[in-house]
Amino acid sequence: KEKVEITKEQRALIKAILAAYDRHQIPQDVTKKLLQEQYSAEENFLLLTEVATSQVQVLVEFTKNIPGFLSLDREDQIALLKGSAVEAMFLRSAQVLSKKMPSGHTEVLEERIRKSGMSEEFMTPMFNFYKSIGELHMTQEEQALLTTITILTPDRPYVKSHEAVERLQETMLNVLRKLCVLQHPQEPQYFARLGRLTELRTLHHYHAEMLTSWKTNDHKFTPLLCEIWDVQ
Numbered sequence: 001k002e003k004v005e006i007t008k009e010q011r012a013l014i015k016a017i018l019a020a021y022d023r024h025q026i027p028q029d030v031t032k033k034l035l036q037e038q039y040s041a042e043e044n045f046l047l048l049t050e051v052a053t054s055q056v057q058v059l060v061e062f063t064k065n066i067p068g069f070l071s072l073d074r075e076d077q078i079a080l081l082k083g084s085a086v087e088a089m090f091l092r093s094a095q096v097l098s099k100k101m102p103s104g105h106t107e108v109l110e111e112r113i114r115k116s117g118m119s120e121e122f123m124t125p126m127f128n129f130y131k132s133i134g135e136l137h138m139t140q141e142e143q144a145l146l147t148t149i150t151i152l153t154p155d156r157p158y159v160k161s162h163e164a165v166e167r168l169q170e171t172m173l174n175v176l177r178k179l180c181v182l183q184h185p186q187e188p189q190y191f192a193r194l195g196r197l198t199e200l201r202t203l204h205h206y207h208a209e210m211l212t213s214w215k216t217n218d219h220k221f222t223p224l225l226c227e228i229w230d231v232q
């Protein structure tokens with residue numbers, strides 16, 4: 001059984017991605033509002049829209065710091081961001097909900113999500129996903145790398161240089177595979193479990209339906225959310 005070793009370059013890569021991931025958190029004022037504002041469905045939706053908008057901003061900033069991302073074709077960068085935003089945001093909000101929040105915030109955010117006019121059929125799979133992410137107890141590096149790998153998925157709509165994206169994603173997958181072996185020695189299947197997060201794709205689909213239903217109920221989105229998800 002050969003010894004799993006992380007190379008110098010891979011260590012530098014992890015360091016760069018983790019620094020970007022830690023640097024780009026949702027601003028305090030946004031998360032603070034979660035505790036202050038009152039509890040009406042409208043107010044909850046308004047707050048979640050603000051959190052979603054700030055999550056997109058944080059995502060764009062994080063993506064720009066992924067080594068190699070900015071050397072991809074410009075239009076492909078946009079295609080990757082638009083294609084992966086929902087999935088990256090599900091990962092980010094799952095990570096935030098499953099631990100990062102200061103005490104009390106998590107329950108408040110959960111409560112606001114439950115009372116934001118979202119349909120039940122979407123609520124269950126979403127909270128199941130949040131629970132399964134929480135049970136993985138991912139390290140910060142694993143979360144940052146998993147988000148990076150999600151963003152660098154080559155088969156998003158309109159991506160032209162498929163191979164260039166695939167090569168970049170492969171590099172990140174190799175690092176994550178080694179990290180999982182080193183950081184979860186008691187669970188050899190751990191990396192495979194991370195790959196099982198295909199639920200993300202079904203949540204992507206649910207999310208599109210949720211957008212439409214919010215739109216028909218005349219909910220307002222911000223320009224950034226309209227742009228990233230092509231909402232009219």
Ligand SMILES: Cc1cccc(C)c1Nc1c(-c2c(F)cccc2F)nc2cccc(C)n12
Nearest residue numbers: 045048049051052055089090093113207221225
């Ligand atoms: C911030 C937040 C956290 C957890 C659940 C939800 C529903 C939200 N809010 C939204 C999400 C969204 C997201 F930001 C992260 C994860 C899953 C998501 F559905 N997408 C959108 C799109 C238009 C408006 C909102 C309010 N919205």
